Amino acid sequence: MVSIRKAKKGFQLRKRAGGSNNTDSNAVQDCMDSVKQRLEDREKAGMVIIGMTLMTMFLLLAILFRSDSQLQKSLDEKTLFSKLRRTKAHPQLQDNKAKKPMKDTMNAVALDIYQVLDCEKFFNETLAEMKGDDEKALKGNDRRLQEVEDEQHGDDNTFDVGGELANENEEEEDAADDKYAGQANRAGLGDGPGDSPMDDDFGGGMGGEVDFDAVAMNARHLFCLAASPDPPAKIVKEIKCDASETKRSTLLKLWSSARAQGMNPDTLKEVLEVTEERIGEIIQSQSYNIWSPRNDDGTQFVINQLNSDRNVDNGGILGLSESLGEGKLFVDVGSCLGLTTLAVTNKYPGTQVVSIEPASPNWLIQEMNLRCNLDDDTFQHKIKVVLAGVGPNDSDEDNMMAKLLWRSSSTTSARAWTPENETADIAESKDIELVVRLRKLKSVLAEAEVYGPHTIDVLNVDCSGCEYNLIPALSEKEFEAIPTIMGGVHWGYIPTSKLPSSERAKLTHQRLCSHENVAHRTKECCAFPDMPVQSSVPGEVLVKDESKSGKDRLQSQSTVMDVVIDGLCDNFDKWAEEHHLYTVPDDWGWFELTSRAAV
Ligand SMILES: *[C@@H]1O[C@H](CO)[C@@H](O)[C@H](O)[C@H]1NC(C)=O
Ligand SMILES: *[C@@H]1O[C@H](CO)[C@@H](O)[C@H](O)[C@H]1NC(C)=O
Ligand SMILES: *[C@@H]1O[C@H](CO)[C@@H](O)[C@H](O)[C@H]1NC(C)=O
Numbered sequence: 001m002v003s004i005r006k007a008k009k010g011f012q013l014r015k016r017a018g019g020s021n022n023t024d025s026n027a028v029q030d031c032m033d034s035v036k037q038r039l040e041d042r043e044k045a046g047m048v049i050i051g052m053t054l055m056t057m058f059l060l061l062a063i064l065f066r067s068d069s070q071l072q073k074s075l076d077e078k079t080l081f082s083k084l085r086r087t088k089a090h091p092q093l094q095d096n097k098a099k100k101p102m103k104d105t106m107n108a109v110a111l112d113i114y115q116v117l118d119c120e121k122f123f124n125e126t127l128a129e130m131k132g133d134d135e136k137a138l139k140g141n142d143r144r145l146q147e148v149e150d151e152q153h154g155d156d157n158t159f160d161v162g163g164e165l166a167n168e169n170e171e172e173e174d175a176a177d178d179k180y181a182g183q184a185n186r187a188g189l190g191d192g193p194g195d196s197p198m199d200d201d202f203g204g205g206m207g208g209e210v211d212f213d214a215v216a217m218n219a220r221h222l223f224c225l226a227a228s229p230d231p232p233a234k235i236v237k238e239i240k241c242d243a244s245e246t247k248r249s250t251l252l253k254l255w256s257s258a259r260a261q262g263m264n265p266d267t268l269k270e271v272l273e274v275t276e277e278r279i280g281e282i283i284q285s286q287s288y289n290i291w292s293p294r295n296d297d298g299t300q301f302v303i304n305q306l307n308s309d310r311n312v313d314n315g316g317i318l319g320l321s322e323s324l325g326e327g328k329l330f331v332d333v334g335s336c337l338g339l340t341t342l343a344v345t346n347k348y349p350g351t352q353v354v355s356i357e358p359a360s361p362n363w364l365i366q367e368m369n370l371r372c373n374l375d376d377d378t379f380q381h382k383i384k385v386v387l388a389g390v391g392p393n394d395s396d397e398d399n400m401m402a403k404l405l406w407r408s409s410s411t412t413s414a415r416a417w418t419p420e421n422e423t424a425d426i427a428e429s430k431d432i433e434l435v436v437r438l439r440k441l442k443s444v445l446a447e448a449e450v451y452g453p454h455t456i457d458v459l460n461v462d463c464s465g466c467e468y469n470l471i472p473a474l475s476e477k478e479f480e481a482i483p484t485i486m487g488g489v490h491w492g493y494i495p496t497s498k499l500p501s502s503e504r505a506k507l508t509h510q511r512l513c514s515h516e517n518v519a520h521r522t523k524e525c526c527a528f529p530d531m532p533v534q535s536s537v538p539g540e541v542l543v544k545d546e547s548k549s550g551k552d553r554l555q556s557q558s559t560v561m562d563v564v565i566d567g568l569c570d571n572f573d574k575w576a577e578e579h580h581l582y583t584v585p586d587d588w589g590w591f592e593l594t595s596r597a598a599v
Contacts, residue, residue, distance in 0.1 A: 093229050096245040102252075109252045113227035116265045117220050117272070123232055129215045130234060219275040219291055219368065226251035240279055240289040241372035250371045250379070257367070261387055263360050267432060271361040274408045275368075283307060283339060284317075286346045291368045292337055298412030299337060306343045312486055312536045313517040317343055322537055323458050323484045326350030331445070331456050333390055333470060333487075334358070334463025336412055338366030341383060342373060352382055354448045358389035358436045358466070359406045359414035384448035390466050391438025392591075393473035400438040405595040407431045415464035417498035417597045433595050441470060457538075461487035461512070468500045468590065471508040483538035485515045489524050492579055495597035500590035502582050516542060519560045526569035527576065529561040 093102035093110050102110070113119065217238045225231045225243035236244055243251055258268060271293075278290045278299070283306050292299040310316025317340065324330055325348045332340055335355040344351055357363045367385055374383070391400045405418040408431070459482050461467045467489055471479070489512060491505055499505075505524075512518045513525035516533040535542050542558035561569070576582060589597075
């Protein structure tokens with residue numbers, strides 16, 4: 001009974017869908033017509049297939065009966081065609097390291113560089129400039145000038161102005177190199193004025209002051225060399241990073257990464273053009289060729305800091321031999337141009353490094369520094385550079401945004417709170433406002449494939465305020481698991497309108513100040529005078545002097561007050577009041593999306 005009703009209902013439904021009976025019969029007719037048509041089509045199709053088969057057989061026969069010479073000719077044409085195609089646009093690059101042609105993927109990247117950076121024109125301009133300089137240098141020396149002219153007449157329209165001339169100049173250039181390196185060394189012996197990010201007026205650098213005879217090369221040349229099938233020898237010789245040979249493939253990969261991560265072509269070009277190679281910079285007795293924006297004060301400041309013989313308790317990188325080395329993990333948050341990573345890698349070989357930088361220009365230059373100065377094996381297996389900011393704790397924290405101001409004259413202070421009166425010259429300087437993506441430290445570490453079995457051995461928090469995002473976002477357990485923390489806090493430097501909430505500050509300061517090396521030189525730590533501090537050497541317990549030690553074990557552990565620099569906490573209450581340490585009610589200004597702060 002039930003099943004019949006169901007069937008009936010189903011039938012009725014179908015009928016309703018088809019409309020009236022009349023339409024039904026039309027539909028049947030249509031259907032039959034279409035079946036007939038299809039049968040006819042099939043017959044036609046059969047004929048077509050037979051025809052095609054016959055034609056194919058005929059063609060095959062024709063090919064078989066072609067003479068050998070004809071075949072050879074067609075093969076030649078094919079090779080010729082592909083040769084033409086490559087020569088016209090851009091010939092196949094050689095991977096001079098692997099000693100074989102570059103993969104098509106990398107060749108395509110090279111073409112992109114060639115177009116975006118307009119390399120052919122750029123090389124021509126540079127060579128013309130260099131030629132002009134050479135001629136000037138040779139003026140007054142008729143014999144030599146005559147030689148050059150002779151040579152040019154025999155060698156027109158080539159990139160290279162001739163080996164002999166290049167050789168003659170070599171001596172002068174080597175002398176210039178020595179002068180450069182010497183100056184770097186002397187500057188390196190000096191000492192930084194402190195480790196605050198506000199010491200922007202320090203140094204003056206050396207980039208702009210060295211009076212080169214030669215035309216200065218920049219990072220646009222570097223990438224053009226990597227992308228060029230026929231790099232001009234005169235330019236190759238001027239750049240230490242071996243872009244056209246051993247470093248070619250790694251530089252092409254870097255370009256691809258920069259483009260894939262959304263760096264726009266104009267920014268790329270702008271950044272590369274202000275970035276120059278500082279030859280023979282000494283960091284911890286190792287010589288490097290460091291890329292940095294010309295006139296950047298930040299680079300010299302960091303080099304001085306790394307070269308100082310300060311240990312970790314005083315803002316240096318010495319004294320970490322128990323914390324770093326093979327199997328240990330160093331996480332550098334706010335890693336700028338990668339100089340700390342270079343120094344750590346050299347000083348504590350085998351250390352795994354995750355180097356996090358939010359400002360894309362810094363990230364790019366850092367990648368250049370690491371790729372140019374480290375061997376491929378170390379770079380690929382020990383170091384992971386991540387372009388990201390570290391965000392606050394929020395359910396969607398991997399996609400929060402922030403605005404930063406990147407300043408080519410001060411790479412160490414890319415930050416969300418650049419005081420407005422410091423940006424007055426924004427038009428003529430190469431300052432760039434960036435929108436950056438904020439992520440969880442955990443996500444970044446996961447991407448770097450070091451999370452899980454690894455725990456962080458040393459965390460360097462030197463990120464112009466991002467400590468107020470990073471530190472509170474860690475759970476108690478995660479924070480406690482990090483034995484050594486370097487870096488500092490920036491409350492005293494952040495303009496009032498951009499301060500985070502006092503609550504955010506309290507948690508950040510309290511956690512960081514429980515580390516001896518931070519407490520030692522951080523004014524903000526004076527808010528916790530009796531808080532016990534832990535040593536930067538893992539497992540080492542800090543106890544007070546005998547004279548100060550109390551009755552039981554707990555009291556004898558050293559506190560902030562025991563380790564802080566003498567006098568740093570004088571007048572702390574007044575300082576706290578002036579800097580609104582306890583009175584900022586919320587994070588309104590901190591998260592406001594602007595990179596500039598009213599002062
Ligand atoms: C660069 O110079 C070469 C050789 O003089 C010339 O053939 C070429 O057209 C120039 N290219 C550009 C883009 O100026
Ligand atoms: C910006 O203003 C602050 C506060 O008035 C002042 O301390 C600082 O020196 C000024 N900086 C510059 C570069 O003028
Ligand atoms: C971060 O936020 C999540 C929820 O979004 C919360 O469960 C967690 O406890 C927070 N962690 C900290 C350290 O505040």
